[in-house]
Amino acid sequence: MNQDTIHKLRKIVGQDQVTTVAEELACYSYDGTGQEYPPNAVVFPGSTEEICRIMQLASSTPFPVVPRGAGTGMTGGALPVAGGLVMVMSRLNRILEIDRDNQLAVVEPGVITGDLREEADRHGLYYPPDPASLKFCTMGGNVAECAGGPSAVKYGVTRDYVLGLEAVLPDGSLIHTGVRTAKGVVGYDLTRLLVGSEGTLAIITKITVKLLPAPEARSTLLVLCRGMVEATSLVATILAHHTPCTLEYMDRTALAIVRDKLPFPFPEEAGALLLIELDGQKETVPLATRQLTEFLQTQSGIIQSRTAANEAEADQLWAARRAISPSAFSLKPHKMSEDVVVPRSRLPQLVSCTEKLSQELGIVIFTFGHAGDGNIHVNIMLDRAIPQEIQQANAAKQLLFEEVLRLGGTLSGEHGVGLTKAAYLDIELDPQTLALMRQIKNLFDPHNILNPGKIFPPQTVPEKNI
Numbered sequence: 153m154n155q156d157t158i159h160k161l162r163k164i165v166g167q168d169q170v171t172t173v174a175e176e177l178a179c180y181s182y183d184g185t186g187q188e189y190p191p192n193a194v195v196f197p198g199s200t201e202e203i204c205r206i207m208q209l210a211s212s213t214p215f216p217v218v219p220r221g222a223g224t225g226m227t228g229g230a231l232p233v234a235g236g237l238v239m240v241m242s243r244l245n246r247i248l249e250i251d252r253d254n255q256l257a258v259v260e261p262g263v264i265t266g267d268l269r270e271e272a273d274r275h276g277l278y279y280p281p282d283p284a285s286l287k288f289c290t291m292g293g294n295v296a297e298c299a300g301g302p303s304a305v306k307y308g309v310t311r312d313y314v315l316g317l318e319a320v321l322p323d324g325s326l327i328h329t330g331v332r333t334a335k336g337v338v339g340y341d342l343t344r345l346l347v348g349s350e351g352t353l354a355i356i357t358k359i360t361v362k363l364l365p366a367p368e369a370r371s372t373l374l375v376l377c378r379g380m381v382e383a384t385s386l387v388a389t390i391l392a393h394h395t396p397c398t399l400e401y402m403d404r405t406a407l408a409i410v411r412d413k414l415p416f417p418f419p420e421e422a423g424a425l426l427l428i429e430l431d432g433q434k435e436t437v438p439l440a441t442r443q444l445t446e447f448l449q450t451q452s453g454i455i456q457s458r459t460a461a462n463e464a465e466a467d468q469l470w471a472a473r474r475a476i477s478p479s480a481f482s483l484k485p486h487k488m489s490e491d492v493v494v495p496r497s498r499l500p501q502l503v504s505c506t507e508k509l510s511q512e513l514g515i516v517i518f519t520f521g522h523a524g525d526g527n528i529h530v531n532i533m534l535d536r537a538i539p540q541e542i543q544q545a546n547a548a549k550q551l552l553f554e555e556v557l558r559l560g561g562t563l564s565g566e567h568g569v570g571l572t573k574a575a576y577l578d579i580e581l582d583p584q585t586l587a588l589m590r591q592i593k594n595l596f597d598p599h600n601i602l603n604p605g606k607i608f609p610p611q612t613v614p615e616k617n618i
């Protein structure tokens with residue numbers, strides 16, 4: 153990007169809304185993976201119209217453009233691996249509408265997910281997707297990654313709430329997908345295509361989401377189990393008889409790193425934990441809680457189960473759950489954070505595999521996550537300054553992925569492919585499906601200017617590394 157291009161960008165968005173200052177570029181060069189790729193410039197557009205004009209400039213020049221929300225992505229999606237322009241959505245942060253009668257909201261992509269949830273709550277409504285990063289990630293990033301969270305076990309993921317989108321294509325043209333009605337089947341479902349497209353097909357500029365009536369009551373149960381296999385064996389059994397809104401899992405290491413954040417001490421012999429929440433009407437939640445508690449008493453492998461005494465205790469449990477990912481760095485300076493999914497009944501095989509890999513390769517691997525969805529976060533800890541640890545971590549990742557596919561699972565439940573899984577896409581997708589996906593990318597973005605280097609395996613040297 154030369155001075156003339158920067159000058160043209162400044163004419164579109166204003167002098168102060170473009171930066172090329174090295175210190176400022178550094179702030180937009182990394183994401184949740186900890187990897188860094190500095191862009192040539194960063195732009196902060198203030199309207200859809202400005203984004204259309206930026207994309208017209210990008211496609212005619214051409215230069216790469218990488219959309220960015222809060223940069224919390226775990227697979228390198230927002231990293232400008234080919235340089236170019238990072239487009240930050242922080243100024244497009246308005247909740248444009250909450251329609252109580254039709255139970256929907258319209259938001260700009262830079263809205264923080266937690267802010268939408270709070271605003272919906274003020275209207276007696278509920279936006280269920282609750283990624284652990286909800287206090288700082290954006291709705292645009294959630295749509296681009298199809299983010300999920302603990303409540304997905306009952307309520308589903310971002311995809312299940314997006315009714316329609318406004319988006320700018322790589323050539324600068326504007327499209328509108330979907331509806332603002334409860335149903336709609338006119339034409340191909342481009343909304344579903346864009347949800348989870350990881351910023352590679354279009355820039356999302358407006359999002360219409362479905363809302364639900366807010367649940368009146370909740371109760372939170374903590375179930376301490378002897379070990380990982382005992383805890384994960386319970387998951388499918390619980391779901392066959394009960395409908396919790398969350399069913400989270402932590403192994404012994406995850407428990408240990410957030411031990412001081414838990415509201416009460418837990419017995420030393422506890423080797424894993426399930427965090428279960430029930431929600432619904434004021435009258436039904438106590439009954440459902442009693443039934444689940446009685447059911448758990450009939451199950452083996454449980455050391456202790458208890459219900460959070462009040463909201464503050466439940467909040468503390470959830471704060472501890474959300475703290476696992478950031479607290480992991482007390483173990484090692486770096487981590488590979490995988491979010492594999494297997495059929496729930498096969499969770500015990502998955503956690504046994506991670507334990508075996510950890511022992512055989514001599515590295516720290518710990519697991520936690522959305523067990524109710526079969527979606528487990530496998531954290532492979534390492535020090536990237538030590539080549540042997542990189543090698544072992546890569547070996548663990550490859551063997552883990554192979555086992556997940558053998559168990560009938562998928563490589564990612566919510567973090568997406570981005571950069572870190574691109575080299576592994578062809579072990580899950582067959583060549584025909586992958587070729588069709590490449591054709592779709594080519595149709596939207598013939599000059600490959602929008603978030604290049606993401607999702608697809610490199611076509612030249614298929615080097616599989618972090």
Ligand SMILES: Cc1cc2nc3c(=O)[nH]c(=O)nc-3n(C[C@H](O)[C@H](O)[C@H](O)COP(=O)(O)OP(=O)(O)OC[C@H]3O[C@@H](n4cnc5c(N)ncnc54)[C@H](O)[C@@H]3O)c2cc1C
Binds near residue numbers: 221226241295566
């Ligand atoms: C502590 C922690 C906990 C997490 N927990 C969860 C969890 O429970 N569940 C979960 O799903 N994820 C989780 N994540 C991952 C991350 O928060 C999600 O992927 C989130 O959706 C990313 O949002 P973001 O605004 O940070 O997007 P970014 O990281 O900025 O971008 C992510 C991707 O979206 C694209 N993008 C961003 N905005 C747009 C737009 N307007 N148009 C088109 N493309 C766009 C980017 O190009 C990139 O490919 C966690 C991350 C952290 C750090």
